[in-house]
Amino acid sequence: MSLTTEQVLRIAGLARIALADGDVEATRAKLNGIFGLIEQMQAVDTSGVEPMSHPQDVAQRLRADVATEPDRREAFQRVAPQTEAGLYLVPKVIE
């Protein structure tokens, strides 16, 4: 498998990472090296094997649907790039 330039640009778009024009080719080459390593997986027949997401195969814990966290808005917004009146500010999305 080998990624094309278009595919690299599409992935970067999905990942919301700006790629400078001059970096696209180098990024593509490095990613293709990594995918060369990953492709070794495809040689193994895993039909009938259950995928494993947690080594203990534990069930997801449930809890009552009640608020457990205290309100610490001020402390948490102190580290935000831009806030106003308790809100996070971002560029205008809807005209």
Next chain:
Amino acid sequence: MIHASLTELRAALDAKRISSVELATLFLDRIEQQNPALNAFITVNRDGALAAARAADARIAAGNAGPLTGIPLAHKDVFCTEGVLTTCGSKMLSNFVSPYDAHVVALLKAAGAVNLGKTNMDEFAMGSSNENSHYGPVKNPWDATRIPGGSSGGSAAAVAARLAPIATGTDTGGSVRQPAGHTGITGIKPTYGVVSRYGMIAYASSLDQGGAFGASAADCAQLLTAMAGFDARDSTSLERPAEDYAREIAAPANDKPLAGLRIGLPREFFAEGMAEDVRTAVDAALDEYRKLGATTVEVSLPNAKLAIPAYYVIAPAEASSNLSRFDGVRYGHRAAEYRDLAEMYAKSRAEGFGAEVKRRILVGTYVLSHGYYDAYYLQAQKLRRLIAQDFQAAFAQCDVIAGPTSPTTAWAIGEKADDPVQMYLSDIYTIAVNLAGLPGLSHPCGFGGGNLPVGLQLIGDYFSEARLLGTAHQYQQATDWHLRRPA
């Protein structure tokens, strides 16, 4: 005092031969002298440490001291520390003063341990050499031209150079065991789910696990005991009763303290790829284990070779999802100029993340994108099952598995920096353990070329941490590799 074990430090503090403030000052001064050359710390927490030490002294005077009260330690900068800069080795978090404590940090604070500072690391714990840190590479205390290993390289270098007696770390693919091996100290990653991930900045959530560094297995056992425990805030934390991981740390009962212990040697770990100097040190360590009464048996992990490819699907996939939270809105870096929201995200992330982090996000984004999930993520999770089953088959024949921690000793800074695949392959012996979720430990077992430390890895079945630590302790009672210090 600088080279004392935790047991010796505890005795000195309890007998008032030294105060916690004096002890913290000793280590803080040492950090001030040596850190400019080593770059093991990103943040030195002098005022916070001295305040914690004063509180510890009051607790000791009142007779309320626990095992770690007044003991200095360092935290890997992946753990959130309230009121203290928490960068995760990234430019993205270069201004992030955490508003809360990680569970591990809160436990150690409550135990009265004194946080000296935050240690350097590969950005977002992605790396095997510590060269991926925004704050510059950490130097190996045994040879400043060499890497200390990664991603917890700062914690490992700090303990090896005795800038801290113990330190926390995290291990997603070997990030505690590999740097412990390269710096000549002991490090343990417990069974997945034993240490809470709450406040531990996420890389690959199904693999990330907190761990402990110390000069010896005995010191690691004490730190791990204080770090572990169920936490409802981590959805994969295991509900198990608290354990004393030092319960098998005991003086040798006789000259064969390990009689009856069966050590499995995976054929695949002793095949090609291991450097000769590593092999010599590992073979000598196995001879020592046999002298202590253990027997060795060959076992096989036929799917172990698939661990690296499977890991480089699962870890990037989970990273691409976890790191989507860094969007320049709620915390972290935001680009100075942008035309709209989309450009704000894309520029903030392009500027805030380093090259390796971006690569892994891109790999993860691709393997999770429409039409590729089954071929990559699902296939990798199936291989994960096969790898875990291999270990279970091996544990039918042995009690612990032993082998090298890494195929070579620490390489030169810059040597693999431009070749991600070569870097990935250096974790060949550690990654399968994370995929299976098993506990693993690395302890020093000698020196290779250039007087660089060699680590021996011990792998145990689920929840066998106490046994791994007890086994390594018996080895350390009969040898002195763990007492060697860099010049």
